[in-house]
Amino acid sequence: MTGKTVRYGMGMLLALLYLITSISCSQSEPFGNLHLDLSVNGVPLGSASRLIGPESDAIVIAFITVSGYSDKGDSIEEQTFSINGSLQIKGLSVGTWHIGVTGLNSDELQITGKAVDDNVVIKSGKATTAVFNMQYLSEGAGSYTVTITWPSDEGWFSDVTLDLGGSSQQSVVPAKDAVEAVFEKEGASVGSYDLNLVFTNGSGTTISLPMMDTTKIYDSLVSTGSLELSDFDLVPVLDPEISIANQETVTLSCGTDGASIYYTTDGTDPVTSSTKQLYTAAFDVSSFSATIKAVGSCEEYRDSAVVAQNMDGSDPDGGIVITVPGTIKDLTISKESANTFIAAYVETGDEDKTILWYMDGVEQSDTDNDDSFTYEEGSLEEGRHQVMVKITKGDMTYAGSLRFSVDDSGIVIDVPGTIENLEVVMEAEHVFAATYTETGDDEKTILWYMDGVLQSDTDNDDSFTYTGTLTEDRHQVTVKIVKGGKTYAASLRFTEGEGGGGVVITEPGTIENLEVSKQQLGYVFTASYAETGEQVKTILWYMDGVEQSDTDNDDNFTYTGTLEGGRHQVTVKVTKDDKTYAGSIRFTVYDLGSTGPSGGIIVMVSSDVATDGWSYMEAAPVDEGIACTWSEAIQLCSNATYDGYVDWMLPSKENLQAIYEQKSVSTGFASSWYWSSDEDATGNKAWQLNFGTGLSLYYTKSGYNHVRAVRVF
Missing domain, CATH: 2.60.40.10 (Immunoglobulins)
Known part of the structure; x- marks a missing residue:
């Protein structure tokens, strides 16, 4: 091997070792990064939808807290991050992580629950994106302040009730000339609620304005908002009419189906007066000297304006005029001079009248239509005579007469012997x-x-x-x-x-002071009288003129038949010493749904008066004031008075159901909840029934419901 070869071989080895080293270092890097993609209730951070709720800053996520742990035992201690900064966590160990994120507002108050992802995979040298959709806290309690405003000329209602989807009800009685009502409550349950308004007329009827807005309650936050009512002209107004049925009676009417009319005869306004009466039939006005006032009332309508009329025929307020029928009272005739007579009387009404004079039954040619009458002197023979006057007014004719004698000295007024x-x-x-x-x-x-x-x-x-x-x-x-x-x-x-x-x-046998009385329960009657003489007497009983088969010849009589609803009469005839004496009593049998003694509706008829202790149950003609708490409802019923009856009480849930079943024959019921006297086992809730839906349930006694009293008799 040559030296060059060695050099090339050594170079290749060093390059290979470098490559291996580089690859090894890259694969053993143990860390990665986590990017957070955040939203709340599906809305990206930094925005907030606000109807009636907290101020926007209070429900916008300004900070988040992050915590977590990996499947290898590593962990992230809870850290707080501003969403204005980087939403990235660096240096997490490779592996599967369990990450939790919670939202805070600008005051670092927790406003969401914890959003959790149990499968966040961190890869070496990579950035992993995890999506977290936080949800506002669904439990807990907040508070609200809601202001309702209306135009200055629209303060026609006696109270306004705020209803948050049935979860919370509050009623406010605005001051006179007020233009707003403020509703405040702490401890309201977290949630999103439809805001419903119910306005109560002075007569007690209601007008419902559902789903006026949406109110959102957040834990530990104050929801605020205002609602301006500018469309009151869309709420219909009643327009009652007042007319005369016949002489000395007044008829009240209204063209709206289901409408009721309340009136007073003492000059007070029917809207607020304790003396108001529910109009059911034409009534006599001959004994009134003050003012009749009337107002129309119906569910979902505004009360009509109060219409009034003085009984002397003058119009007190320029409103609808009630024409009071003209009358002639206390008509007498007296001798004014030698051959002149004059009629004296008390007159009411402005209608024209016709006056006719008669002498001994013959109409006289007195064309002056005058209160005085002069006959021709010397035209009457000596003896007794009678002068008469007839006055026609308002389709009625009134007459008065005077008897007198004529002799040499002239007219001598007779003193009746x-x-x-x-x-x-x-x-x-x-x-x-x-x-x-x-x-x-x-x-x-x-x-x-x-x-x-x-x-x-x-x-x-x-x-x-x-x-x-x-x-x-x-x-x-x-x-x-x-x-x-x-x-x-x-x-x-x-x-x-x-x-x-x-x-x-012979001391004559007599029956004096004969009267018939009826026991409160059932059809049991008793004759009471003072008796003189020992003669035998015969006693007969009659029901509506039909003699009954009561053979005991007794002072007591029990009717065992069936009577239809309406007026009936029981009569007793006692014959003694060839004279017959009679006494009677009139009484009313009520059917279910008929009008009771106080003007209310009969809602229950007893099938066993001996067990029940009463024959009929009557619901009051109108609700007791405005929506109120349960304890207030008990007191309102106890203090109620209608047509002189004071024995009123809050109905049981069975009684309340009976009222609901008869509501179609009455008026003035709100399509809302009504209290009963039944309590739950804890004593903290009472049974309520919704007269709009028929639903019933127990509800906290501190809530606000309507009240309709009942009495038994």
Whole structure:
């Protein structure tokens, strides 16, 4: 081998050794890099969607924390990185890593859960990209402040309720002339909720504005936002009409199906007054001296404007005029001068009236339509006469009259003669006398009767002697006195003794103060009365005029038949000493869904009054105020008063279900949740029922629901 050969061989060996060395060093490098591709709820970092939620900076990821471990036992201690810097971790050992990433906001407050990738493969000398989609925390609690604003001329509602998808309800009663309502709550559950608004009219009906916005609640953050309501003109308004049904009655009506009308007669506004009444039928106005006010109410409608009318016919506010029917009251006639008469009366209403005068029944040619009437002097003969006036107003005719006499001195006004305190006494055997107090100078006629037969006593005297023969039996003598066009009568009963002698005055058997009462439960009736005499009496009972087969001749009567809904009458007739006395009581049988005594709806009819202790259950005509907590609902029902009834209570869940099943025949129910009195085992929740969907469940007592009271009777 030559030297050149050796040199070339040595060079090849050195080159080969270098190549081997280079390859060996490259394959034994133990580290790689990790690049982080991050997003939150599917949205790249650095942006935030905000409806009603925290300020944007509070929910934008500003920092992340990274931690992890490899399958070889290496680990990354938790490190915090700014997303404005490099999102790359260098120098991780080769192998499979388990990496976790958590998002923080600019205040380094954790706002996402940990996103984990259990299969991050780090290769030697390479950069591996791992994708992490962090999710905002789904558990925990935050708070919110939501402001609702409206135009200054739109404060027509009594309260507004904020409902976050059924998870949270709050009601606010705005101050007068307020233009906003602020809702604040701490401890609201994390989540995304539809923001629903419910406005309550002064009458208690509601208007729902669903899905007005979206509210997002984040753990430990405050969600804020405002909502401006500028489309209140889209909410329909009721327009009730008021008209006259007939004389002295007022009819209220509204063209909207399902609408109710509330009214007052004491001048207070029906929207807020405790004296408001639900209109069900035309009502009498003849006794009112103040003002009628009315307002229309219906679910999903704004209350109508309050319309009013003074009872003297004047319009108090320039609103809808209620025409009060004209009346004539206390009509009398007096003599004003020698041959002139004048009519005096109390008049209401502005309608025209027609006045006609009559002398002895003949219409006079008095064309002045005047309150006074003058007859031609000397045209009346001596004797008794009668002047009459008839006044027609508002389709009704009223009449008054005056009796008088004409003699040489002119007109003499008659003072009607009367007979008072008329009695018959026996002065001796078969000798009777009439005693009485007399007024007036009118002539009188006296007639005597024995056992109903007119006697030939022509003396027109106060005394009467019977000269006939009477059987040994009971008899009756009667006197009738006619005076001033009226007949007065009195009688005396007596018994003829054995042999025609020994007349005994018989104390007449009487029934006085006869009344019928009904037990509260069922159809059990009792007759009560004061009784004199020992004569036998007969008692008969009648239901709606039909004699009943009650053969006990008793003061008590139980009706065992079936009665239809509506008004009924029970009558008792007691016959004693040839006289029949009657007493009666009217009562109402209610059907399911009919109107109860207070103006509410009958929602339950007992099938066993003895067990239940009541016959009917009535729901109140309207809700109790605004949405409230459970304890407030108990108190509101206890304090409720409708048409004088004060025995109201919060319904049980069975009662509430019964109300829900009858809601179609009533008005004023909100399509929302209502409280019942039933509590759960913890005592922290109470049963509620949604009158819009029919769903029911237990709900925290501190929540806000609507309230409808019930009573039993």
